Every structure is written in structure tokens, then in C-alpha cells.
Amino acid sequence: MTTTQAHPVRPAPAAPVAARRRLRPGRLGVHAFLMTVSLAFLAPLLLAVYASLRPYDETSEYGYFSLPRHLSLDYYRQAFTDSGMTKYFVNTLIIAVPGVLVTLFLASFVAFALARLKMRGGLVLLMLFTAGNLLPQQVIVTPLYVVFNRIPLPYWMSDSMTMFDSYWAVVLVQIGFQIGFCVFVLANFMRTLPSEILEAAVVDGAGVWTRFWRITLPLCRPALAALGTLQFTWMYNDFLWALVFISDGDKLPITSALNNLRGQFFTDYNLLAAGSVIVALPTLIVFLLLQRHFIAGLTLGSGKG
Secondary structure: OOOOOOOOOOOOOOOOHHHHOOOOHHHHHHHHHHHHHHHHHHHHHHHHHHHHOOOHHHHHHHOOOOOOOOOOOHHHHHHHHHOOHHHHHHHHHHHHHHHHHHHHHHHHHHHHHHHHOOOOOHHHHHHHHHHHOOOOHHHHHHHHHHHHHHOEOOOOOOOOOEOOOOHHHHHHHHHHHHHHHHHHHHHHHHHOOOHHHHHHHHHOOOOHHHHHHHHHHHHOHHHHHHHHHHHHHHHHHOOHHHHHHOOOHHHOOHHHHHHHHOOOOOOOHHHHHHHHHHHHHHHHHHHHHOHHHHHHHHOOOOOOO
């Protein structure tokens, strides 16, 4: 009598994940569109970097889109020294750093009161803050110019003895225009925080300050980082308010340093491109340092619902 031994049936190997995923035409179209938009935004920056590495005589003879014959960093050294960028960098930091910190500090207070404290008319107040962002800045240039010339300041705060021709005027205007947007973003973010956390803190006897400073504010770190990156970029790149309220050329921000690279009868645009790249570097560094928090702040709430 013979017995047949049954062999265990082995399951068929699973198909690779990459083989099972099929790229649909719609997804390919989305990726192609995003790549095209990204290249369109990067093209001016890449062209500026490419031009800044080439001599002006070469680009004037062969064109900016020709193959390079000679590449160097001489224009960057010349742009940094000829325009006196160190002084203008310091001026910009004097305006941007306090402006960002004070804006986020005040906006977080207002946003917490509107989002977490029961206030009558809180929604109306939030709408007013939001509507303030729709006001064109050029509309109030003249009234602010007149007002700042009439506000006295001591000599140690302003050489002109008034708010005009001082950093205080530019910082104050930057805070006034940016605080509405920050309140709107932070208030909506604070509403998404679990209410059970604050309720437990109230049961434990935490006051309003403890609930704001030790509980709510640490949870808002991604949103604050994202807003800080945006606010620093906007205040750093702004030139209108400094041009209107500062008459002393030694107090102007970094954006004015590019004017020093333009000649009266001739402008070396390769040198100007090198200066533009140097001016753009600080905002790029800030974004790279806060990139993780910035992306987290932008994607908060995308997986809910």
C-alpha cells in the first residue's frame, strides 16, 4: 500500500507594489503641470544666477542664453563691496526682526482671545482684522506721512526728533499691516486645537495666562514658524514704506543697495544679477532653516474631516 504525500500549496508571490500601481493619465498631467509651473517660477532665478557668473562682454556678444566661455565669482565680490551691503543688511534686520517678533506676539494674544475666550462680537472683530488686509497700502501713504512728521520723539530714538526718518515709523507700519493676516491665520488654527486640553487645564486651576503661554502657544509652533517665515520675507523685501518714511540714505534697507549698482550712463546687468542673488540669500536661508515647521504649518488640518 502506497501513500501519497501532500505537498503544501505555496501562495503565489505578490506582485510588486510598483507594478500594481499604474500611473493614470490624470496623475501624469498633474505632475507635468506642477513641473512646468515650478520651472516657470525658477527660470528667472536660474537665469540671474547664470548671468551673474559670466562676464558682461561675453553675454553682450553671444547673448544670455549662449553657452558659457568663462565662469567666475568676481561679480559677487564686486557687488557686495561696491554697494555697501553690510550696512544695508543691518538696517533691514533692524526693521524686519522686531517687526516679525512683535507682530506674532500681538497677533497670538488677539487670536487666543477671539478663538478660545468667549467674547461678544469676536466674529465681527475677526472680520475687521481680515478686512484690514484688503486696504491698499498706497491709500494711506500721505496721511501717515503727515502724521509721522507731527509725532515727536526724543533725540536718542530719532535724529529728526519726529517719527519721520526713523526705523520706528517703518516698523510700526509693518506691524499694523501684517497683524491682521496673522490674527486671521492663528485664530483659525487655534480653533482646531482639542478643547479637552484647555478644559482639563481649567479643571486643574490654570488661569488665562497659563492656558495661553504654556498650553496654546507651544501647540501653535508650526503655525508661528510658517507665519514667521512669510512675515520675514514680506518685511525683508518691502521697499515702499522705507522709501516714503526714511530720507536718510544710510538708513535704507537692503533692497535699496541694488540702486548703488546702477551707473548713471551704463548698467552692468550681470553685476546687478549678482547683487540680486546676494539680496535673496537671507530669505532662502530662513526658509531652509524653518522648512520643516513651515511645511507642517501649511499642511495642518489637511488630514482631518
